[in-house]
Amino acid sequence: MRDWLIQLRKKLKLTQQQVADGAHIDRAYYAQIENGTRNPSMAVASQIATHMNINPMLFFSEHFNGPFEQALLNSPVIVAHCDTKLRYTWMFNPHPDFNMENIIGKTDEELDSNEGTQALMKLKQRVIDTGKTVKETIAFPLSNGMIQYFVFAQPIYNASGEIIGAATASTEIQS
Incomplete structure (x- = not known):
């Protein structure tokens, strides 16, 4: 579960549909990203990040082992x-x-x-x-x-x- 993403979306007073529309993706796909069952591609992470004004690397921070x-x-x-x-x-x-x-x-x-x-x-x-x-x-x-x-x-x-x-x-x- 990406609690930080859910909290941010709610703080911005956005629905999952509004984020999905702003990122030009399907709402069901966004819901899967938000609940952690799917990871977005870098392109999709960038689209969501642009819409929500965050850094797209947040989506991959748990995999950042370099x-x-x-x-x-x-x-x-x-x-x-x-x-x-x-x-x-x-x-x-x-x-x-x-x-x-x-x-x-x-x-x-x-x-x-x-x-x-x-x-x-x-x-x-x-x-x-x-x-x-x-x-x-x-x-x-x-x-x-x-x-x-x-x-x-x-x-x-x-x-x-x-x-x-x-x-x-x-x-x-x-x-």
């Missing part, structure tokens, strides 16, 4: 993408305080409003507004204390060269 995952899993590194409204479209290796299924489609403030999340949102907005990369250290109050991250952010562009979001790589700084 060197990237091996290198970063359980490391102090978080990698993420957001759209121009600062809503997460993809994330890898979130802090244990956050459930991956609850992150997609939400902003940092919707997940936990504090000075750290406000600073992170300002950083990402600056990247989207200027088209320039930004590096900054930001502290977040988490369950294991005040944790500082070195955050590197850069714009994400579509095929037409328009900024469609920001990508971040955040590394925990040991004090």
